[in-house]
Amino acid sequence: MTDIQAAPGGTFQLGGDLPVHRLGYGAMQITGPGVWGEPEDRDGALAVLRAAVDLGVNFIDTADSYGPYVSEELICEALYPYPDDLVIATKGGFVRTGPDQWVPLGRPAYLRQEVEMSLRRLRLERIDLYQLHRVDPEVPLEDQVGELRLLRDEGKIRHIGLSEVDSAQIEQARDVTEIASVQNLYNLADRRHEAVLDYATSQGIAFIPWFPIATGKLAEPGSVLEQAAKGHSATPAQLALAWLLRRSPVMLPIPGTRSVRHLEENVAAAAVQLTDEEFESLSALTEG
Secondary structure (H helix, E strand, O other), X not given: OOOOOOHHHOEEEEOXXXXXXXXXXXXXXOOOOOOEOOOOXXXXXXXXXXXHHHOOOOEEXXXXXXXXXXXXXXXXXXXXXXXXXXXXXXXXXXXEEEOOEEEEOOOHHHHHHHHHHHHHHHOOOOEEEEEEOOOOOOOOHHHHHHHHHHHHHOOOEEEEEEEOOOHHXXXXXXXXXXXXXXXXXXXXXXXXXXXXXXXXXXXXXXXXXXXXXXXHHHHOOOOHHHHHHHHOOOOHHHHHHHHHHHHOOOEOOOOOOOOHHHHHHHHHHHHOOOOHHHHHHHHOXXXX
């Protein structure tokens, strides 16, 4: 048994009514190579999901395209019946044609079908957070989000989120319905979506950074990040997660892994407290 817990990272009210520990778990890596097919170690994948809940993680992010379908099926197999406080977020809007191949598809009828199938795979009556995985450029955004709004009105979705969007697209979607979250690429080394994060923070919208612990050259020997990590008896990846949690109160990092040991390392970052000076020093870092 471990003393590591997600709770020290703080809590956020997702959609205003779902309290989740801010350090969650992303369930993409538990599938096969290329996010395709079954994992090589199915028992190991189930063990990671169960360990995440044991460590206090109560926000798990997945998608119908992970496998496809495999990640959702594993979550159900590992965790159903679900703990009362567990929030499962899933996504739709990609068709998978092979390993590492992702084709946006946002036609309303397709999104409706995928919501219905996710409900079945996850054995849920309502999905707490359903995210449009990508905006399909061939379909008006209003039609894509509008279908999700209809599904919410029918009681099949509780909250609606977006992924890989800019601030203008968020505002466009908010003209149609309430938006609870945005999931964009963001980490210490790659902050291209800084403006979206600032917008989400100002509006109280959850910002879910995918690929949250990339550090790249920032973690080289002798770097500010490495030195700060040593000062906390932590790893550079843990400092990168701690920086995200400090960066904004709406930040919900979802590091993923297929290893229980690595999961414990990630969740331990919730207890790392950066000083103001450390936070500012890390914030000043760039990949260049």
